Amino acid sequence: xxxxxxxxxxxxxxxxxxxxxxxxxxxxxxxxxxxxxxxxxxxxxxxxxxxxxxxxxxxxxxxxxxxxxxxxxxxxxxxxxxxxxxxxxxxxxxxxxxxxxxxxxxxxxxxxxxxxxxxxxxxxxxxxxxxxxxxxxxxxxxxxxxxxxxxxxxxxxxxxxxxxxxxxxxxxxxxxxxxxxxxxxxxxxxxxxxxxxxxxxxxxxxxxxxxxxxxxxxxxxxxxxxxxxxxxxxxxxxxxxxxxxxxxxxxxxxxxxxxxxxxxxxxxxxxxxxxxxxxxxxxxxxxxxxxxxxxxxxxxxxxxxxxxxxxxxxxxxxxxxxxxxxxxxxxxxxxx
Ligand code: UDP
Numbered sequence: 020x021x022x023x024x025x026x027x028x029x030x031x032x033x034x035x036x037x038x039x040x041x042x043x044x045x046x047x048x049x050x051x052x053x054x055x056x057x058x059x060x061x062x063x064x065x066x067x068x069x070x071x072x073x074x075x076x077x078x079x080x081x082x083x084x085x086x087x088x089x090x091x092x093x094x095x096x097x098x099x100x101x102x103x104x105x106x107x108x109x110x111x112x113x114x115x116x117x118x119x120x121x122x123x124x125x126x127x128x129x130x131x132x133x134x135x136x137x138x139x140x141x142x143x144x145x146x147x148x149x150x151x152x153x154x155x156x157x158x159x160x161x162x163x164x165x166x167x168x169x170x171x172x173x174x175x176x177x178x179x180x181x182x183x184x185x186x187x188x189x190x191x192x193x194x195x196x197x198x199x200x201x202x203x204x205x206x207x208x209x210x211x212x213x214x215x216x217x218x219x220x221x222x223x224x225x226x227x228x229x230x231x232x233x234x235x236x237x238x239x240x241x242x243x244x245x246x247x248x249x250x251x252x253x254x255x256x257x258x259x260x261x262x263x264x265x266x267x268x269x270x271x272x273x274x275x276x277x278x279x280x281x282x283x284x285x286x287x288x289x290x291x292x293x294x295x296x297x298x299x300x301x302x303x304x305x306x307x308x309x310x311x312x313x314x315x316x317x318x319x320x321x322x323x324x325x326x327x328x329x330x331x332x333x334x335x336x337x338x339x340x341x342x343x344x345x346x347x348x349x350x351x352x353x354x355x
Contacts, residue, residue: 023049023072025092026250027135029080029126030099032059034200035141035193035242039097040064042243044073051089055079058103063200080122085132095250096130096138098123101173104206105145108166109344119169120176127180135187137250140177142192143170144235144260144293152266152294156192156258163288164348174258181256189249191242194262194295198239198315199322203329207340210234210269211319215326218278225334228285230270233292235262238310248304262295263308275316283334286341287348 026043030036031052036059043050049072052064056077067073076089080100083089090096101119102108108115123140130138147154148161162168180186201211214224245261273280300306 023047024094025049025051026095026097027051027090027093028097029053030059030101032056032061032063033099034202035196035239036099037063037200038239038243039246042247052076053078053080053089054100080125081118083125083129085128087129090129090133093133094136096135097246098126098138099141104208105166106208106341106344107206108164109347112165115165115169120172123173123176127176127186131180131184131186138186138188139246139249140174140188140190142174142190143167144192144194144295146171146192149290152292153264153296154294155296156260156299178256187255189255190258191245191249192258192260193242194235194237194293196239196242197236199319203326207332207337212326212329213332214276215319215323216329216331218276219323219326220331222333223279223281224273225283225332225337226269226273226280227283230273231268233266233268235264235266235293235295236312237261237263237308238315241308241310245300245306248306252304254303259300260295260297261300262297264295264297266292266294267312275313281334283337286344
């Protein structure tokens, strides 16, 4: 280890976390990763295997204690660890609340005991539910499923630790992050992994609904830059949206990927459009999205072989994996 500043990245072997590690190394930080490899993959950090300034700790964040050695001497903490899959949260709410909420509290307590200079939390735009667009940070919170609830409660814990204990924190609500290393295994969801694997297999893309719904896709290296800016700013206790603020329809994505389509039913609870108002992060941190959608998609197509091992989904396996979702979220609820 050299005498450089130290950053802890929870979930550093995951999709966004591993890009964060790359950016921090490029900026000269020594990096300590904690990742139990439940969603993350060792392969995402394989290029850093011989880097003496990168440490990988394979514990679960729920095993962290105040005073944990991993956090000693750390300046910055980037908290990405958690269960990221959306669909299985309807079947396993206990796991999601345990990891995404209580795991976050464990990270906060370890960071507090270590006296870190800043903690930045990876929050989810799913907290807004079926929101008015473009969506500002003050928009009412309305989680539609347990994943969204757990990520939002983690966010509330982060802000509470700032309010009560004076822990210097910022929160970033990420819209749809995409890019190399986006999840390639596990549960159904995350449209890029699904479509790239389908393209490799030469089977039709499973387009939800008529494909006119749009998402605010933001390229992963732009996401990592936003987190570094939120760590370096003297501002604390702030919540920032990040997206490209240029929603893209699923049909546009299909056009760029090129291939046949098959239509599948729309999931209840899914917004028709996500669109981040990014005025606050622009004004306060000077952050701008830099990678245009077409360029980001092109980069992923150049690396399409990375998705060879990903699960291949078709309308029938998607119907099976979303059965509880439809059963629960299609029910009419009684309003007061
Ligand atoms: N989507 C799709 N086919 C799939 C999976 C997703 O058309 O097999 C669409 C989905 O309707 C949504 C977008 O892709 O509009 C992004 O879905 P993802 O699950 O990646 O993210 P989220 O729904 O959480 O925004």
